[in-house]
Amino acid sequence: MSLLSxxxxxxxxxxxxxxxxxxxxVDIKVDKGEILSIVGESGSxxxxxxxxxxxxxxxxxxxxxxxxxxxxxxxxxxxxxxxxHIVGKDLAMIFQEPMSSLNPCFTVGWQIKEAxxxxxxxxxxxRHARAVELFELVGIPAPExxxxxxxxxxxxGMNQRVMIAMAISCNPKLxxxxxxTTALDVTIQAQILDLLTGLREETGMGxxxxxxxxxxxxxxxxxxxxxxxxQKIEEQPVxxxxxxxxxxxxxxxxxxxxxxxxxxxxxxxxxxxxxxFDRPAGCLFSPRCxxxxxxxxxxxxxxxxxxxxxxxxxxxxNTDERAAS
Amino acid sequence: xxxxxxxxxxxxxxxxxxxxxxxxxFRENRGAVFGLWIFVGFVLLAAFAPLIAPHDxxxxxxxxxLRPPVWQDGGTxxxxxxxxxxxxxxxxxxxxxxxYSFFVGxxxxxxxxxxxxxxxxxxxFAPRWLDAIIMRIMDIILAFPSLLxxxxxxxxxxxxxxxxxxAIAIVLQPHYVRLTRASVLSEKQKDYVTSARxxxxxLIRLMFVTVLPNCLAPIIVQGALSFSTAILDAAALGFxxxxxxxxxxxxxxxxxxxxxxxLRAWWVVTFPGxxxxxxxxxxxxxxxxxxxxxxxxxxxx
Amino acid sequence: MTAPVMTATALAxxxxxxxxxFAKPQTLRAVARVDFDxxxxxxxxxxxxxxxxxxxxxRMITMIEEPTAGSLTLDGxxxxxxxxxxxxxxxxxxxxxxxxxxxxxxxxxxxxMEPLAINRRDMKxxxxxxxxxxxxxxxxxxxxxxxxxxxxxxxxQRQRIAIARALMLDPKVLVLDEPVSALDxxxxxxxxxxxxxxxxxxxxxxxxxxxxxxxxxHVADEIIVMYLGKAVERGxxxxxxxxxxxxxxxxxxxxxxxxxPAARKERIKLVGELPSPLDVPPGCPFAPRCWKVQDICRExxxxxDLPAHAAACFFPxxxxxxATDAVLSEEDFNTESLPQTD
Numbered sequence: 021m022s023l024l025s026x027x028x029x030x031x032x033x034x035x036x037x038x039x040x041x042x043x044x045x046v047d048i049k050v051d052k053g054e055i056l057s058i059v060g061e062s063g064s065x066x067x068x069x070x071x072x073x074x075x076x077x078x079x080x081x082x083x084x085x086x087x088x089x090x091x092x093x094x095x096x097x098x099x100x101x102x103x104x105h106i107v108g109k110d111l112a113m114i115f116q117e118p119m120s121s122l123n124p125c126f127t128v129g130w131q132i133k134e135a136x137x138x139x140x141x142x143x144x145x146x147r148h149a150r151a152v153e154l155f156e157l158v159g160i161p162a163p164e165x166x167x168x169x170x171x172x173x174x175x176x177g178m179n180q181r182v183m184i185a186m187a188i189s190c191n192p193k194l195x196x197x198x199x200x201t202t203a204l205d206v207t208i209q210a211q212i213l214d215l216l217t218g219l220r221e222e223t224g225m226g227x228x229x230x231x232x233x234x235x236x237x238x239x240x241x242x243x244x245x246x247x248x249x250x251q252k253i254e255e256q257p258v259x260x261x262x263x264x265x266x267x268x269x270x271x272x273x274x275x276x277x278x279x280x281x282x283x284x285x286x287x288x289x290x291x292x293x294x295x296x297f298d299r300p301a302g303c304l305f306s307p308r309c310x311x312x313x314x315x316x317x318x319x320x321x322x323x324x325x326x327x328x329x330x331x332x333x334x335x336x337x338n339t340d341e342r343a344a345s
Numbered sequence: 346x347x348x349x350x351x352x353x354x355x356x357x358x359x360x361x362x363x364x365x366x367x368x369x370x371f372r373e374n375r376g377a378v379f380g381l382w383i384f385v386g387f388v389l390l391a392a393f394a395p396l397i398a399p400h401d402x403x404x405x406x407x408x409x410x411l412r413p414p415v416w417q418d419g420g421t422x423x424x425x426x427x428x429x430x431x432x433x434x435x436x437x438x439x440x441x442x443x444x445y446s447f448f449v450g451x452x453x454x455x456x457x458x459x460x461x462x463x464x465x466x467x468x469x470f471a472p473r474w475l476d477a478i479i480m481r482i483m484d485i486i487l488a489f490p491s492l493l494x495x496x497x498x499x500x501x502x503x504x505x506x507x508x509x510x511x512a513i514a515i516v517l518q519p520h521y522v523r524l525t526r527a528s529v530l531s532e533k534q535k536d537y538v539t540s541a542r543x544x545x546x547x548l549i550r551l552m553f554v555t556v557l558p559n560c561l562a563p564i565i566v567q568g569a570l571s572f573s574t575a576i577l578d579a580a581a582l583g584f585x586x587x588x589x590x591x592x593x594x595x596x597x598x599x600x601x602x603x604x605x606x607x608l609r610a611w612w613v614v615t616f617p618g619x620x621x622x623x624x625x626x627x628x629x630x631x632x633x634x635x636x637x638x639x640x641x642x643x644x645x646x
Numbered sequence: 647m648t649a650p651v652m653t654a655t656a657l658a659x660x661x662x663x664x665x666x667x668f669a670k671p672q673t674l675r676a677v678a679r680v681d682f683d684x685x686x687x688x689x690x691x692x693x694x695x696x697x698x699x700x701x702x703x704x705r706m707i708t709m710i711e712e713p714t715a716g717s718l719t720l721d722g723x724x725x726x727x728x729x730x731x732x733x734x735x736x737x738x739x740x741x742x743x744x745x746x747x748x749x750x751x752x753x754x755x756x757x758x759m760e761p762l763a764i765n766r767r768d769m770k771x772x773x774x775x776x777x778x779x780x781x782x783x784x785x786x787x788x789x790x791x792x793x794x795x796x797x798x799x800x801x802x803q804r805q806r807i808a809i810a811r812a813l814m815l816d817p818k819v820l821v822l823d824e825p826v827s828a829l830d831x832x833x834x835x836x837x838x839x840x841x842x843x844x845x846x847x848x849x850x851x852x853x854x855x856x857x858x859x860x861x862x863x864h865v866a867d868e869i870i871v872m873y874l875g876k877a878v879e880r881g882x883x884x885x886x887x888x889x890x891x892x893x894x895x896x897x898x899x900x901x902x903x904x905x906x907p908a909a910r911k912e913r914i915k916l917v918g919e920l921p922s923p924l925d926v927p928p929g930c931p932f933a934p935r936c937w938k939v940q941d942i943c944r945e946x947x948x949x950x951d952l953p954a955h956a957a958a959c960f961f962p963x964x965x966x967x968x969a970t971d972a973v974l975s976e977e978d979f980n981t982e983s984l985p986q987t988d
Binding site for chain 2: 708709710734735737738739741742743746747748749750751760761764765808811812814815
């Protein structure tokens with residue numbers, strides 16, 4: 021049985037100009053010890069879907085799902101109190117901006133010990149010992165000294181390590197990392213990604229990596245789910261996704277990467293991600309897709325089978341790959 | 346290249362305008378809408394005061410001195426809210442008094458805001474030493490209890506409504522200076538200011554054309570809130586005899602004149618007091634709504 | 647070879663920081679002695695991580711800040727403060743964040759015409775407007791966008807507007823400060839294409855500042871790698887990517903994720919983080935994190951050596967040399983995995 025199983029998740033927001041559907045019938049499945057990466061551009065709803073699972077959305081959001089099961093608990097049925105018990109303990113999350121995710125008024129040691137106190141109920145000495153142990157685990161040098169530092173005294177990379185230490189303090193079964201390295205430099209990014217994959221191996225937790233960076237996905241993920249305008253449009257193991265994408269959007273996105281360029285002119289995707297006011301009637305990618313025809317524009321394509329990466333497309337690409345695999 | 350954008354054109358047209366968005370956030374706040382309606386009523390009353398008021402506010406009907414409001418024994422429909430000790434109609438005086446209050450609010454906010462914005466802009470762009478001098482002077486003004494300072498100023502200038510307005514404007518001005526300077530300092534960091542400098546903008550252009558329009562939102566909110574402060578302070582000065590002089594039907598002055606009759610005739614003090622209370626409350630509620638709608642930090646997505 | 651449009655010699659910028667009532671001010675060397683030449687129609691990329699001084703460099707070149715030392719010439723004329731207003735027109739800049747770089751209270755038309763209104767006073771209003779509309783078309787926007795406000799546009803469109811504004815004065819040098827870092831991949835490629843087109847059409851010299859090596863590899867002709875305010879390596883793009891000579895460049899290349907799951911991953915894991923720019927080591931700035939470090943590196947500051955493909959290192963890497971130290975990379979380094987092979 022999978023660790024996290026979400027079926028048909030939708031999230032909509034009430035805004036000044038009516039209802040905005042940020043996530044549109046998305047399925048997510050994460051197994052124990054697996055690294056799933058959710059990729060998408062801004063506005064693809066990749067963060068919102070995970071925040072919905074965590075129950076961290078503001079009250080303007082309406083969340084509906086056929087099924088939202090984490091480790092045997094039905095998240096949609098839990099009371100706020102029960103949910104708090106799971107979120108932060110078994111289900112943890114780290115965010116893009118390490119600086120603003122930590123409270124600047126308290127030392128990092130106080131903050132991590134507070135998390136330990138709330139979820140594990142350890143006594144003072146045990147909390148301190150565990151905090152030092154966690155800091156060592158995430159590779160913070162001189163942990164005893166760093167415990168009494170304030171977030172602004174540490175660099176971005178160090179703060180992200182502190183965030184990771186806090187997130188794994190209760191041995192979570194699943195860690196959701198929302199763009200964990202976007203705000204960091206490349207050399208630090210490499211360190212943090214290594215740390216996350218290393219922790220996964222040591223603790224056997226599942227890892228959901230939300231990112232827009234195809235390079236990070238290729239180097240870190242095992243399975244990749246591509247989101248576009250709130251929908252999951254394709255899901256494949258990482259190697260086959262990069263080798264043979266089935267959805268035209270995935271293919272176009274990969275082609276647009278400068279490092280895959282063969283010419284001085286890069287292939288581009290015309291237009292922009294549809295927003296609140298111009299959601300197409302048919303396939304969401306149809307206004308920008310070079311293969312789109314009237315059928316695509318008229319009705320939304322249902323997801324295809326697993327052998328075609330669950331692609332939401334009438335005319336999937338690289339179909340001959342199916343025979344090969 | 347042009348087909349790149351064809352899909353986006355529709356989106357742009359459908360996006361709600363700024364005014365509509367503003368109204369959406371303003372409407373969220375019930376109190377603010379309520380305050381807005383009262384304020385509109387207040388403005389109409391002030392604008393058409395001579396037409397609405399049943400009597401001349403300074404006409405004295407000696408035979409009807411200290412008549413109670415219409416619903417009490419001895420009241421008459423001729424004076425629905427009763428009369429004051431000199432036999433003047435309370436209702437007419439209150440209606441015309443709205444005119445004075447509105448006038449005080451407008452003038453004080455205009456003077457305080459324009460002076461404050463200019464000083465704040467200068468402080469925001471000035472070298473460190475000038476900035477420090479300006480801000481310390483403002484701190485000194487703020488360190489005085491505001492009404493006391495206004496009293497001192499009026500005592501120096503001589504008691505009259507005009508001098509009271511000047512005094513209140515001077516007292517309120519430092520708030521605008523600080524607000525403007527803070528916005529200028531944060532806007533100055535932004536790239537569009539740098540890009541205006543790279544394009545060759547001079548200092549004056551940078552201050553007034555580039556930066557100032559982007560600092561206005563908090564200043565508008567402050568303007569609405571200090572409108573009510575101005576009315577309140579003018580009434581207080583009037584009450585202390587330092588503002589509008591009798592027989593001007595200014596609310597604070599009316600209160601002061603009626604002080605000795607407070608036990609015998611409750612209406613002569615209550616109605617001006619209620620008028621001040623309702624107006625100030627309405628404007629403050631409206632100001633809160635404005636802040637919700639204009640301050641992006643408080644906006645919910 | 648044609649003469650360079652812009653030449654910088656030993657350009658440096660220091661800041662005095664701290665220095666309250668009691669503290670002694672410290673000197674922050676944001677940029678220390680950087681040299682480069684910009685040629686018409688060519689792109690010089692400046693690469694480095696945060697705090698390496700690349701943005702300060704941009705501010706000096708665009709005449710927002712005065713260099714503390716060193717000299718800058720534009721078309722053979724020295725760039726000094728007195729001449730800034732005149733020379734400024736030839737150097738324009740595009741910023742990273744398309745949401746912050748356009749004045750939210752101005753219409754697109756006003757934004758585009760502002761540089762002309764300031765610098766070309768004798769130009770008729772109709773002529774200004776015509777030029778602005780022409781430029782709008784050149785960057786791929788529609789005529790009806792002329793009267794709109796910036797908040798009505800997406801990030802990519804705003805970046806087009808910012809580019810159009812920068813080009814209104816027909817500059818010779820365009821400084822691009824992370825122009826695509828804030829954009830999505832699909833938008834990024836369109837903007838990069840636009841920049842390439844404009845460069846060819848107008849013969850612009852680009853100073854392209856970026857931390858993203860895959861973008862730099864696509865657009866650059868020459869590359870300067872900066873670390874803590876110092877240029878540590880400089881050379882033609884192909885040489886720098888194929889055979890980096892400075893250990894930092896090599897580490898940076900190996901840390902950049904490749905969008906290819908099949909590529910072999912041998913990362914050079916740099917230990918530690920960037921030292922504070924207030925406390926730059928006396929010798930080579932990279933010495934505390936370097937795996938080839940020796941005593942001389944900690945004591946003496948190396949300077950850029952060769953003219954063509956220069957590195958500021960006492961022990962530059964030879965082509966094909968790998969980071970063999972077991973601490974840094976467990977697996978054998980293999981020339982196939984060199985980043986140029988994808």
